[in-house]
Amino acid sequence: MSAAMLGAVTPTTTYYLILSALLFGIGAAGLMIRRNPLIMFMCIELMLNAVNLSFVALAVRFGNIDGQTAVFFVMVVAAAEVVVGLGLIISLLKRRPGANADDLAELRG
Amino acid sequence: MLDVIWLIPAFPLAGFLLILLFGRRLGEPRSGYLAATMVLLSFVVSVGAYFDLLSMSEEERSHVESLFSWVPVDSLQIDMAFLADPLSITMCLFVTGIGFLIHLFAIGYMHGDPKFSKFFLYLNLFVLSMTLLVLGENLLVTFLGWEGVGTCSYLLISFWHTKDANASAGKKAFVTNRIGDWGFMLAMFLGFQAIGSVSYLNLNLAAESGAIGQSTATGISMLLFVGAVGKSAQLPLYVWLPDAMAGPTPVSALIHAATMVTAGVFLMTRMNPMLAAAAPEVSVLIAWVGAITALFAATIAVAQTDIKKVLAYSTVSQLGYMFLAVGSGAFVAAIFHMVTHAFFKALMFLGSGSVIHGMHHEQDMRKMGALRKVMPVTAATFIIGWLAIAGVPPFAGFWSKDEILLFTLAERGPVLYAIGLVTAVLTAFYMTRQVIMVFFGDARWGSHANEAEAAHLEHADDETDGAEADAVDDAHPVETHGAHGEFKPHESPPIMLFPLVVLAGLAMVGGIIQLPSFGFIPSDWRHKLEDWLHPIVAPGEAEITGSSAYDAKELLAVLAIACALVGIAAAVAIYAKKMAKPVEPEILADGWGYDRAISAFMGGPGRKAFDAIAWFDKTIVDGAVNGAATTISKSAGVIRRGQTGNVRNYAGILGAGVVLLLVWFVIGRGVL
Numbered sequence: 001m002s003a004a005m006l007g008a009v010t011p012t013t014t015y016y017l018i019l020s021a022l023l024f025g026i027g028a029a030g031l032m033i034r035r036n037p038l039i040m041f042m043c044i045e046l047m048l049n050a051v052n053l054s055f056v057a058l059a060v061r062f063g064n065i066d067g068q069t070a071v072f073f074v075m076v077v078a079a080a081e082v083v084v085g086l087g088l089i090i091s092l093l094k095r096r097p098g099a100n101a102d103d104l105a106e107l108r109g
Numbered sequence: 110m111l112d113v114i115w116l117i118p119a120f121p122l123a124g125f126l127l128i129l130l131f132g133r134r135l136g137e138p139r140s141g142y143l144a145a146t147m148v149l150l151s152f153v154v155s156v157g158a159y160f161d162l163l164s165m166s167e168e169e170r171s172h173v174e175s176l177f178s179w180v181p182v183d184s185l186q187i188d189m190a191f192l193a194d195p196l197s198i199t200m201c202l203f204v205t206g207i208g209f210l211i212h213l214f215a216i217g218y219m220h221g222d223p224k225f226s227k228f229f230l231y232l233n234l235f236v237l238s239m240t241l242l243v244l245g246e247n248l249l250v251t252f253l254g255w256e257g258v259g260t261c262s263y264l265l266i267s268f269w270h271t272k273d274a275n276a277s278a279g280k281k282a283f284v285t286n287r288i289g290d291w292g293f294m295l296a297m298f299l300g301f302q303a304i305g306s307v308s309y310l311n312l313n314l315a316a317e318s319g320a321i322g323q324s325t326a327t328g329i330s331m332l333l334f335v336g337a338v339g340k341s342a343q344l345p346l347y348v349w350l351p352d353a354m355a356g357p358t359p360v361s362a363l364i365h366a367a368t369m370v371t372a373g374v375f376l377m378t379r380m381n382p383m384l385a386a387a388a389p390e391v392s393v394l395i396a397w398v399g400a401i402t403a404l405f406a407a408t409i410a411v412a413q414t415d416i417k418k419v420l421a422y423s424t425v426s427q428l429g430y431m432f433l434a435v436g437s438g439a440f441v442a443a444i445f446h447m448v449t450h451a452f453f454k455a456l457m458f459l460g461s462g463s464v465i466h467g468m469h470h471e472q473d474m475r476k477m478g479a480l481r482k483v484m485p486v487t488a489a490t491f492i493i494g495w496l497a498i499a500g501v502p503p504f505a506g507f508w509s510k511d512e513i514l515l516f517t518l519a520e521r522g523p524v525l526y527a528i529g530l531v532t533a534v535l536t537a538f539y540m541t542r543q544v545i546m547v548f549f550g551d552a553r554w555g556s557h558a559n560e561a562e563a564a565h566l567e568h569a570d571d572e573t574d575g576a577e578a579d580a581v582d583d584a585h586p587v588e589t590h591g592a593h594g595e596f597k598p599h600e601s602p603p604i605m606l607f608p609l610v611v612l613a614g615l616a617m618v619g620g621i622i623q624l625p626s627f628g629f630i631p632s633d634w635r636h637k638l639e640d641w642l643h644p645i646v647a648p649g650e651a652e653i654t655g656s657s658a659y660d661a662k663e664l665l666a667v668l669a670i671a672c673a674l675v676g677i678a679a680a681v682a683i684y685a686k687k688m689a690k691p692v693e694p695e696i697l698a699d700g701w702g703y704d705r706a707i708s709a710f711m712g713g714p715g716r717k718a719f720d721a722i723a724w725f726d727k728t729i730v731d732g733a734v735n736g737a738a739t740t741i742s743k744s745a746g747v748i749r750r751g752q753t754g755n756v757r758n759y760a761g762i763l764g765a766g767v768v769l770l771l772v773w774f775v776i777g778r779g780v781l
Contacts, residue, residue: 040577040760
């Protein structure tokens with residue numbers, strides 16, 4: 001069963017980039033709208049993955065390995081961010097009831 | 110010994126550090142002996158270096174001992190290096206030699222002072238600075254010592270700083286010297302700019318070879334002279350020296366006879382090729398400043414009543430003679446007079462210290478008299494010093510002063526020579542007056558039996574060093590204090606008399622280092638100092654052997670002796686035989702009102718000018734700085750409101766930024 005049999009169009013790079021932009025937009029909107037730090041965290045992951053998608057798509061498009069290499073770096077950074085970020089969030093949730101990022105403004109200027 | 114020339118400053122440094130660390134534990138008198146030993150060791154090294162140089166041929170007598178690279182900055186390479194040549198070793202010999210004697214004297218003089226160890230700490234630091242000054246191979250090392258002696262003089266003059274007068278005298282010395290230091294520094298910069306080096310050898314070589322133009326040489330010489338005027342207390346910067354008498358007497362002897370004030374003359378002699386390369390007007394100016402200072406200070410000395418103030422003005426006057434010599438191109442004579450002056454002036458300062466000590470800190474000569482009976486050794490040595498400074502042959506002062514006057518007549522003509530002669534008469538006059546007032550005539554110290562005055566005296570003793578008076582009482586249980594109704598001066602202990610005797614010996618025979626070429630003097634006894642210093646002073650030294658003054662030198666010497674005798678006779682007539690009432694005009698006692706005029710100026714218009722400058726600094730300069738700070742602080746206050754601590758807020762700003770960037774790329778740069 002191929003894509004052509006289903007009558008669907010062959011996806012070009014543009015489709016991937018549009019999908020990437022949509023995912024990034026959803027992530028960014030979620031980060032700004034939601035208050036639960038865990039959800040916000042997932043939104044960040046979404047944005048990172050959207051960027052990864054555009055990297056891979058463009059790497060394939062130009063036959064260049066650089067984009068894929070960048071993805072590895074992004075994944076390493078994301079992993080590290082999760083380790084530190086989740087630790088922070090969990091210790092915050094332990095300290096105070098509820099999960100509202102807006103309440104956490106103690107380091108404001 | 111030349112390889113270890115650095116030991117000369119190293120010993121006082123060691124003494125300074127040891128007393129700094131263990132001074133309290135050493136206490137009296139051990140810290141005094143330690144300090145004195147260190148200076149003695151420096152003296153021994155100096156003597157060794159002297160004999161080393163003596164064994165070399167004349168051209169080789171210049172040894173540079175480099176310790177380390179001090180200021181290595183690109184083209185500016187300055188070493189911590191010492192220069193051992195006849196001039197610096199001559200200076201070292203008398204600085205450390207007389208310094209040692211003064212240390213010994215101070216052990217007796219400062220006996221019982223609660224800050225005994227600290228005093229010797231400062232004294233050793235002073236000798237360290239002075240040896241650095243004279244041994245420095247370049248202007249910067251000399252400047253280090255130059256500032257060092259300035260600092261030490263401040264510390265020592267205001268040593269008894271609980272008294273207002275002492276504290277302000279120290280400040281006055283410090284501030285006045287700063288003006289001179291300004292000249293010194295500018296001279297150093299100018300020299301570096303001209304040839305890229307501040308080394309004496311390079312500067313002098315450049316001056317001799319003409320690598321430094323006449324205008325630059327004139328600038329350097331004039332600025333160095335400004336420095337010398339400050340340090341050596343010439344007009345118009347002499348004001349600090351008489352006030353500096355507030356310090357303990359050994360300090361006066363050390364600073365004002367043997368070391369610090371001679372630094373200016375030393376510097377001019379060291380740089381004499383530069384002076385020779387400068388415009389001839391510079392030398393004429395130096396000669397005039399010296400001569401006028403000599404006369405001016407001598408007139409003031411005539412009417413002083415404080416035993417040390419007379420000597421202080423006398424020092425200013427004698428330093429004027431030395432600058433007269435420098436300005437007449439008689440560098441050998443300047444150094445010669447510096448050496449003999451160090452002998453007899455140190456002797457007289459220490460003698461006055463002995464008198465002050467014996468009189469329980471009475472310094473007013475009007476309350477002395479007839480002290481020769483109770484203080485025979487002090488009196489005998491002081492009289493030798495008096496004959497030396499008055500210019501009576503064969504004492505040391507006669508030879509050096511005569512040499513200066515000879516050069517003055519030959520090089521600068523009869524006017525300056527006449528000023529020098531008048532000063533000589535006045536010198537003989539005021540010194541005779543002092544000797545008569547202190548050691549002869551009626552004993553006027555009996556008046557201390559007066560109850561009120563005695564109580565006052567006792568009080569003054571307590572203020573300075575009350576412990577000393579007690580200790581003196583211990584040593585001489587028979588003698589009693591003024592407060593007990595009876596006052597009796599006493600002779601000083603042997604440790605104070607020994608330096609007096611040695612210095613008296615030097616003041617008697619010191620002239621043999623530079624005897625003139627008179628017919629009756631064997632030819633190989635003549636001009637020893639000149640032969641010794643010759644390679645160093647040759648470029649600037651005046652040649653007068655062909656002049657008419659030189660041919661008449663015996664006659665001039667007789668004239669100088671006559672002047673001395675006239676001065677002595679006049680003083681004897683007025684003060685001893687009481688033929689005339691003492692003629693001491695108020696204006697002379699007041700120092701021509703010079704000091705008061707400066708105070709009035711500084712207190713009036715000067716004060717207003719300084720207030721205006723302070724206002725300018727406060728409103729304009731500080732205002733600009735503070736205004737900039739306030740602007741930044743206020744704008745920061747506005748911006749900090751954006752920092753809410755709300756993560757979503759930040760994310761929104763970030764997102765907006767991304768969108769803006771996108772818009773800019775798409776519309777502005779045409780991407781896509």
